Amino acid sequence: MRPRILIIDGDDAARRDLERGLPEESEVFAARSSEEALLAVGRLRPHLATFDPAALAESGNGADRLLMLKKLRRLAPSLKVILVVDDESREEAARAIELGAFDYCVKPIDPREFSFLVRRALRIQELEEATCVPPEAAPGGEESGGLVGACDAMRDVISLARRAAATDAAVLLVGEPGTGKELIARAIHRLSGRRDGPFVSWDASAVPEGRVGAELLGDGGAPDDGRDARPGALDRAHRGTLFIRGVCRLSLPVQARLCLFLEGRRGRDRDVRVIASSNRALHADVRSGAFRDDLLYRLGVVTIAVPPLRERGEDVLLLAAAALDRCLVSERRTAARFTRSALRAITAHGWPGNIPEMESRVTRAVALARAERITARDLGLDDVGASPERTLKEARDELERAMAAGALRLAAGNVSRAARAIGVARPTMYDLIRKHGLVLASFKAPERA
Numbered sequence: 001m002r003p004r005i006l007i008i009d010g011d012d013a014a015r016r017d018l019e020r021g022l023p024e025e026s027e028v029f030a031a032r033s034s035e036e037a038l039l040a041v042g043r044l045r046p047h048l049a050t051f052d053p054a055a056l057a058e059s060g061n062g063a064d065r066l067l068m069l070k071k072l073r074r075l076a077p078s079l080k081v082i083l084v085v086d087d088e089s090r091e092e093a094a095r096a097i098e099l100g101a102f103d104y105c106v107k108p109i110d111p112r113e114f115s116f117l118v119r120r121a122l123r124i125q126e127l128e129e130a131t132c133v134p135p136e137a138a139p140g141g142e143e144s145g146g147l148v149g150a151c152d153a154m155r156d157v158i159s160l161a162r163r164a165a166a167t168d169a170a171v172l173l174v175g176e177p178g179t180g181k182e183l184i185a186r187a188i189h190r191l192s193g194r195r196d197g198p199f200v201s202w203d204a205s206a207v208p209e210g211r212v213g214a215e216l217l218g219d220g221g222a223p224d225d226g227r228d229a230r231p232g233a234l235d236r237a238h239r240g241t242l243f244i245r246g247v248c249r250l251s252l253p254v255q256a257r258l259c260l261f262l263e264g265r266r267g268r269d270r271d272v273r274v275i276a277s278s279n280r281a282l283h284a285d286v287r288s289g290a291f292r293d294d295l296l297y298r299l300g301v302v303t304i305a306v307p308p309l310r311e312r313g314e315d316v317l318l319l320a321a322a323a324l325d326r327c328l329v330s331e332r333r334t335a336a337r338f339t340r341s342a343l344r345a346i347t348a349h350g351w352p353g354n355i356p357e358m359e360s361r362v363t364r365a366v367a368l369a370r371a372e373r374i375t376a377r378d379l380g381l382d383d384v385g386a387s388p389e390r391t392l393k394e395a396r397d398e399l400e401r402a403m404a405a406g407a408l409r410l411a412a413g414n415v416s417r418a419a420r421a422i423g424v425a426r427p428t429m430y431d432l433i434r435k436h437g438l439v440l441a442s443f444k445a446p447e448r449a
Helices: 012-019 034-044 067-075 087-098 111-131 152-165 181-191 209-217 252-263 283-288 293-299 315-331 340-348 354-368 392-410 415-422 426-435
Strands: 004-008 027-031 048-051 080-085 103-106 171-174 199-203 240-245 272-278 302-305
Touching: 004 012, 004 034, 027 034, 034 048, 034 067, 048 111, 067 080, 080 087, 080 111, 087 103, 103 111, 111 315, 152 181, 152 302, 171 181, 171 293, 181 199, 181 240, 181 272, 209 252, 252 293, 283 293, 315 340, 315 354, 315 392, 340 392, 392 415, 392 426, 415 426
Parallel strands: 004 027, 004 048, 048 080, 080 103, 171 272, 171 302, 199 240, 240 272
Antiparallel strands: none
């Protein structure tokens, strides 16, 4: 399928400058205003859009120059957006990336640089289409705020996160360090009615013990009747979401004040949805007296257990591919791919460090790889070859079947996406399905009533 690209700009000359950096095989569409752009996104479903925030800041609309970006992300969460900015607008562009923009390009436009960004965005978009569970395959048919996963454990996490986002209930995320708890908290925020409000991430372990109350609750955790009280994290998250990392580290006095806020007795001027995380279950802390049971009940209205990478099956391949693409973008590298030895090693490794370990190993591999092929050795992992008890053909067939089944599971039974995910042609994928006796219907998402 030819990539569809939408240029949002009322200036014909500016549009022509951008078109020079677009791939020849792409379909290019133009929108002269914000209104035309939103209609075009709904009708054409482009893969990528680009615009200059200053050019769309019309009179009366310039207070929030990134409003267009927010509307595009809400209308099409998978759309890749590249901003075109002046040199003095780099700070605004950095904020745009936090809001979900893919990247930005500084004027005057360098066609080669712009072409690089466009091709990287389209490649990542293609990868996501090939490997992510499509929204219609997820229970309820709703978007998942950027969360993806094919294993049963992650499907449960996505389903719970989506349902929790539809409410204002407090959420407690429990899981090992590095399992992506903050990513899930951000997804809940993006899917909620508070998506236009602030998302404040506050780490209890990063604050000196004597300042925890002040940093979290404001002015040492005192009631809200002091006009000169220093704002805390709860104040900064007004009308948005506060994510408390490491809630198990809060002292009992701070726990008591937070519990009062959640009860509604000290929150009349602070409208905040609270999501907390802990690296361990808190019931043992409750029994030992280190954590208040009433706070646990109020924080854990919805409790989500986040599985470690070693329990996510073939999802580790998806996470590794995403980490590779992020690294290539940050390093301005054009291309790289995992070899079969790397894929075997990624699947077999236990990942005790979870996502941070994966990010570190992939970054190391991109830096040290001597070619565009990344091997198990580049990742610092042992190559998992055929065991002595198996013949070469048996080992090859086992790996072949595992990769085909994993790709079909990640693609929810879509043969074309599964074929792209493992780099084979569609007819070859059908041959693999027949050869290994895979039942295609077992990988498809169940039909909704």
